Amino acid sequence: MNISKLQPDFKLDPHSAQPLYLQIADLLSSKITSHTLPAGAKLPPERKLAALFGVSRTTSINAYRCLEQQGLVETKVGSGTYVAELSITRENALSGVPWHQLFTPSPQSPLSSILRELVDTNLDSGNISLAAGMPDPAFYPVKLFQKLFNQDKGGTNKADLGHIPTEGYGPLRLSVAGLLDAKGIHLSMENIMITAGSQQGLYLISKVLLEPGDYVVVESPTFIGAHQVFQASGARVLTLPVAGAFPFALLEDYLIRYRPKLLYMIPTYHNPTGRVLPENQRRELLQLAARHRLAILEDDPYSDLYYGEEPPPSLKALDTYGGVVYLSTFSKILCPGLRIGYAAAHPALINRLALEKQYIDLHSNNLAQILICRLLDQGSLPAHLAFVRAEYKKRRDALVEALRHFCHQDLTFSLPEGGFYLWCKIQVPVLSGRLLHEAAKTGLSFVPGEAFYSTPDGEREIRLCFTTHPEHLLSEAAKRLSEVLARLARADKRKETPVSIPFRPIV
Amino acid sequence: MNISKLQPDFKLDPHSAQPLYLQIADLLSSKITSHTLPAGAKLPPERKLAALFGVSRTTSINAYRCLEQQGLVETKVGSGTYVAELSITRENALSGVPWHQLFTPSPQSPLSSILRELVDTNLDSGNISLAAGMPDPAFYPVKLFQKLFNQDKGGTNKADLGHIPTEGYGPLRLSVAGLLDAKGIHLSMENIMITAGSQQGLYLISKVLLEPGDYVVVESPTFIGAHQVFQASGARVLTLPVAGAFPFALLEDYLIRYRPKLLYMIPTYHNPTGRVLPENQRRELLQLAARHRLAILEDDPYSDLYYGEEPPPSLKALDTYGGVVYLSTFSKILCPGLRIGYAAAHPALINRLALEKQYIDLHSNNLAQILICRLLDQGSLPAHLAFVRAEYKKRRDALVEALRHFCHQDLTFSLPEGGFYLWCKIQVPVLSGRLLHEAAKTGLSFVPGEAFYSTPDGEREIRLCFTTHPEHLLSEAAKRLSEVLARLARADKRKETPVSIPFRPIV
Known part of the structure; x- marks a missing residue:
C-alpha cells in the first residue's frame, strides 16, 4: 500500500498534552473507521511508521499496541500488522468497554431467570406448557379490539395518542373506578393509577416503600415476581404459611418485633395454591x-375467574383504615400483551407512585388504555368473563379428572374454586425439579414448587396452570406426568437410593 | 339503639395478650364495617359501654379513642359518640397509615414536576403550547394503524398478544435491526431491546450503571428527563457546554480526574438547542x-427529522470500540402514545437491561410492537417521514419568520436544521420564568431555559417547540410572545429596577 495515504495533511503536535503515540493511533483509527484504510490492508512495519512520522520506534510500537487493544488492527507474527475486519461479530466481541465490571450489584438469585423463562415459553411444536400463568391465546378478544379500534372516527381522539398524565388515561381511570365500585370498592379517579401490568404496580410500591434492611411480610409460598421484586429491593422477607387458617399470632409477633413496612397478599385464588381467605379472616x-x-398490598388478578360461588369481598372493599393498596390487571382476564394493570390506593401514595413511574416510562401505552376503556364503557367485559369462566371451569375439571385417573394417589391437591392453578403435592419419593427435568423431555412443563418459596421448601410440590390448553391436551399432560412419575418412583425404588436428594436433604 | 346488639355472642378474654380495650374496639370495628352498626348510629356512653362489657370506664374510653383514631367513630362534644360516615372523602382523609412517613427518600427536585406538567399540557381551549416536545396529533397515522391492526387474519397471531420475551417482540427487534442497518449501524437482533419509550431506556441504563456517588457527564443544557433520571440515581453530574466546538480538553480532564461511568449526549438536533455535532468531532x-x-449513551430521537441535508452518521454508526449505547424512539416520528423505543448495545448490556426491565413490566406492550413491526415491514415509514419532514420544515420556517417579524432582535436564535425546537436567547432584561408567567396568562406556554440546566443558568433562554401547531398558530404565538416581551421590557425600564431578579443574581 501507499503509506503516504496515512498522513497527507497531518502534523504531529509535540506540544500537545496528548502523547505522540496516541496522536498517531488516533489518526490511524479515524482512517480505519472511515474505511480509508480498508479491512485486511497491510500497515507499514513499525520501523517505517516511525520514519514516516519522525518518531522513535517505541512510539510507533505503542501506537500499534493501542490500536490492537481497540480491536482495530491485528498483528500476525512474522507477517506484520493488518487492519481488522469490523464485522457484527467483532462489534459484539469488542471489549472496548468492560461492561460486566461497570454494572451495579445485580439482583441475581436462583429465581432470577425463572420468570423470564416462564414468559418465554414456546407454545408451538407440540409442547404442553402448564408453566406460565397464561390465558388461552385462542380466547384473546382480538376481533373485539379490532372493532373497538375502528370506532375511532375522523381522528377526533387523536390527541389521546399523544402524551397523557403519568397516572393514566383519564377516561380509563374513571372506568376502572366504576369497575371497582361494582366490587364494593368505592373510590374516585384520584385513587386509581394505571400501570404496565400489575408487575409494575409491585415494582413501584417496592421502590416507594422499601429500603435495604426494611422488613416485608409475604405468604409462603407466593408469586415468584413478588419474591424477585422484594429481593431486589434489599428488603428482608418474613413469611406466613398459607396452609391452614391465617396465622394471626405469627403476624402480630412480626408486627411487634420487626415493624414491617408491608404485607403482600393474594387473598383470592392465591398463586400458586388457589387458597381463598375466608371473609371473617379478612376482617x-x-x-x-x-x-x-x-400497609397491606393486595394483589388480585384472579378474583373475576371463579368457577362456582363468587369469592368474598376483597380486602380493599373491607378496608376501613385506608391501609390496603389494591393491585389488579387485565392480563389474566383479557390478554397479557396489553400490559395494563392498575393500583387503587390513597391519593398520597398514588401521587408518589406516579412520580416514580414518570422516570420509568412517562405513562403506560395509550392504545391499550383506550381499547380497554371502550371495552369497559360499552359493557363488553361481563360477557367475556362469563365465557372464559365457563371454559376454564371445564378445563379445571378435565385436568382434575385426568390426574385422578392417571396419577391416582401419586399426586394430591385441593380443588381450586377459581384462578389458574392446581397446586399438587407429590406423594411418591420424587423431587419436583427432577420431575420437571424428565417431563420436559416429553414436551411437558410446569413450575416446580421451590420457585414459590424464599425458604428451602416446595421440593415435593408442583404448580399446574390449567387455563392455557384445551381439555384433550390437559388430559394428555396428566398422562405424560403419570408416566414420568411412575418411572421415576420405580427407578428410585429399584436403586433404593434417593437419586436426586444428595444435594439437599428433604426438610 | 339497642346496645345489646353490640355483643350478642361475644366474650372478652381476660387472658388474651390483646388488651381489653382493643378487644372491644375490634368488636365494634367489625360491626361498623359490616354495617351492623350503620353510619350515624349513636353508640352507648362510655359508662354504659363499660357496664355492658364489665370493664372499667378507662377501658371503654380507650376503646372509643382507638376507633376514633381509625376514623370509624366521631365524638360530638356534649352529645356522644357516633358511627362515622365511610364516604370516599373519608377514605382519602383516613390516616390509618401515615403514608408520607413510610416513603423512601424522594427524588424531589425543582425539576421534578416539570416533565409531568409538560406531558400533561392541555392542547384544547385555544391555548398554544410550545412547551412539550410533541408531534402534531393531526399527523398521528391512526388510519394506518387501524389498517395494520385489521390485517390480523383469523387470529393466527394471537399468541403474539400473550407474554413475549422481555427484550421485545422478536420480529420487531429484527425490523429495528434492519432500520438501523440502513443508517450504518450494523447489528443483529441480540443487540436490540424494545423499551417503553426512550425514557425507559434512560431509566434502565441509569439503574444498571449508576450508583450514588458515581459520576456521569452530560451536555449543558440537556434533556430534562435525563437530568431527572441521573439525579434520582444519586450520581454526580459533570457538565460540558453545548455552545461552540466540543470541549475535548474538558472532557478528557473529567475522564482522568473523575473516571465517569457514562457520557450522555444528544449529538443530532440536540434538545433543547438544535445543535448538530459535526462528523469530525464525532470521530x-x-x-x-x-x-x-x-461508555457513551447516545440519545437519538430526532435524526429522522431533518429539514435540509441529512445529518452526519450517529455515534453508534461510527463506534468501533463497542462503547456506544444507542437509544431511540417512535414517539417523535409516529406518536408518543405507542410508548415504544429501543436500545442498541452490546449483548452483555442488553442482557442486564432485560433483567432489570423484567421486574418493572415483564415486557413492553405487544399491540404497539406488532403495529410498528407491520408498519416497518410494509415499508410505510419512509413516506410518513417525508410527509412530516415537509410539514415541520414549513412550521419551523413560519415560526422563524414570525419571530423575526414580531420580536426583531429581542429574541435571537440559530436556525435548527432538524428536530423539534427553536432555542431562543432573550436580549432584553426579562427573565424567562417571568416571561412564561405572563405569557401563560395569554394562553401561551413554552419551557424556560433553567429547566435544561443542572447549574443556575438559562434564565435568559427559552425553548419553543414548533412541531405541535400549524403555521397560523405559530405566528399567533410569536405575536403574543412579542407583546408580553415588549410589555415586560418597558415595565422593567420604567421602574429601572430588575423586577424578577432579587431572588437570584444573573450570572
Missing part, C-alpha cells in the same frame, strides 16, 4: 393491620 | 472515549 386481618397501621 | 470524541473505555 380479622384488617383489624389487626389497622391497629398496627400496617 | 474525535469516539477516539477519546475508546482510549478511556468510556
